[in-house]
Amino acid sequence: MELPAPLRQGVDSLLEKVPLPALRQAARTLSERYRAELRDGRLHMGEDMAVKAYLTTRLPATYAAVRASLGALAGALPDFQPKSLLDIGAGPGTMLWATNDVWPDIELAVLVEASAAVRKLGQSLAAGAIGARVDWVAGDATIDLDDAQPADLVSAAYMLDEIAPASLPKLVDRLWRLSAHTLLIVEPGTPAGWRRVIAARRQLIDAGAHVLAPCPHEAPCPLVPPDWCHFSRRVARSRLHRLAKDADVPWEDEKFIYLAASRQPAPKRSARVVAPPRAGSGKVVLKLCEPDGQAGEHLLSKRDGDLFKAARRADWGDALG
Numbered sequence: 001m002e003l004p005a006p007l008r009q010g011v012d013s014l015l016e017k018v019p020l021p022a023l024r025q026a027a028r029t030l031s032e033r034y035r036a037e038l039r040d041g042r043l044h045m046g047e048d049m050a051v052k053a054y055l056t057t058r059l060p061a062t063y064a065a066v067r068a069s070l071g072a073l074a075g076a077l078p079d080f081q082p083k084s085l086l087d088i089g090a091g092p093g094t095m096l097w098a099t100n101d102v103w104p105d106i107e108l109a110v111l112v113e114a115s116a117a118v119r120k121l122g123q124s125l126a127a128g129a130i131g132a133r134v135d136w137v138a139g140d141a142t143i144d145l146d147d148a149q150p151a152d153l154v155s156a157a158y159m160l161d162e163i164a165p166a167s168l169p170k171l172v173d174r175l176w177r178l179s180a181h182t183l184l185i186v187e188p189g190t191p192a193g194w195r196r197v198i199a200a201r202r203q204l205i206d207a208g209a210h211v212l213a214p215c216p217h218e219a220p221c222p223l224v225p226p227d228w229c230h231f232s233r234r235v236a237r238s239r240l241h242r243l244a245k246d247a248d249v250p251w252e253d254e255k256f257i258y259l260a261a262s263r264q265p266a267p268k269r270s271a272r273v274v275a276p277p278r279a280g281s282g283k284v285v286l287k288l289c290e291p292d293g294q295a296g297e298h299l300l301s302k303r304d305g306d307l308f309k310a311a312r313r314a315d316w317g318d319a320l321g
């Protein structure tokens with residue numbers, strides 16, 4: 001999944017004259033901080049070069065994950081046409097661009113972001129390129145959301161992992177209260193990201209939310225460690241990305257997990273493919289999470305008729321049926 005052309009062009013021009021040694025160092029530091037899930041009171045992207053490292057090495061991947069999660073949300077609730085977005089930990093505007101791609105008629109987007117350096121570059125990327133009115137709000141989402149207004153779609157992408165675990169239940173509660181319609185959480189597709197998402201899922205279901213995606217049910221997650229629920233998107237690495245990360249491979253697989261929880265139930269519940277399909281001649285094995293709350297592998301063959309045809313086309317993360 002590619003970045004929208006105006007975003008790609010904006011990012012390219014911001015990175016045009018960046019000195020490679022400084023970008024490399026910033027990319028290394030950023031990657032180490034994310035990998036360690038470091039919470040030392042400093043923002044990972046507190047200064048300009050760290051944001052540029054994020055634009056180079058992370059934005060294409062987080063955009064792909066966020067866009068895929070929004071696609072699943074829209075697939076589960078085809079009539080949903082949000083007019084307002086409230087995005088928390090907005091970074092350079094990843095969710096803004098992805099929602100603009102799915103619902104170009106959004107009228108108002110409020111983006112809460114703690115880092116001034118991130119807000120500055122995000123603002124310059126979106127200026128004049130997005131139809132909605134966009135308000136960038138400075139603040140710490142764990143303490144400063146009291147003045148926030150509810151929005152049709154509330155979101156937090158790749159953000160909960162930067163919050164102290166003890167503060168998460170209160171933040172999730174706040175985000176749900178602000179969700180006039182639907183809340184979308186996206187996290188890295190690691191076991192820790194999945195644990196954060198299933199804790200939020202339990203809390204939201206207890207608060208009366210309907211799960212739209214990825215799970216087609218509100219029963220406890222049937223996956224048992226060391227297994228965990230996650231999805232993947234293949235993302236092309238730019239030349240600058242490869243140089244900044246000393247990477248040879250021209251692509252990477254971004255693993256992510258998400259949860260779309262809504263005040264409105266999905267009109268229909270379809271099984272979700274929760275692992276890469278294994279296809280053979282005349283058959284395919286799909287691991288499915290099903291509306292009855294069970295998950296397991298199913299062998300489908302030509303004898304299954306239309307279901308087999310759909311199964312053969314299905315990819316990891318797709319809804320089946």
Ligand SMILES: C[S@@+](CC[C@H](N)C(=O)[O-])C[C@H]1O[C@@H](n2cnc3c(N)ncnc32)[C@H](O)[C@@H]1O
Nearest residue numbers: 062089090091094113114115140141157158162
């Ligand atoms: C990994 S980035 C994700 C950015 C964007 N959502 C994306 O998916 O690409 C996390 C962002 O959350 C911001 N952030 C972290 N803690 C925050 C807080 N307590 N309040 C507001 N923003 C926060 C960081 O400054 C950073 O820009």
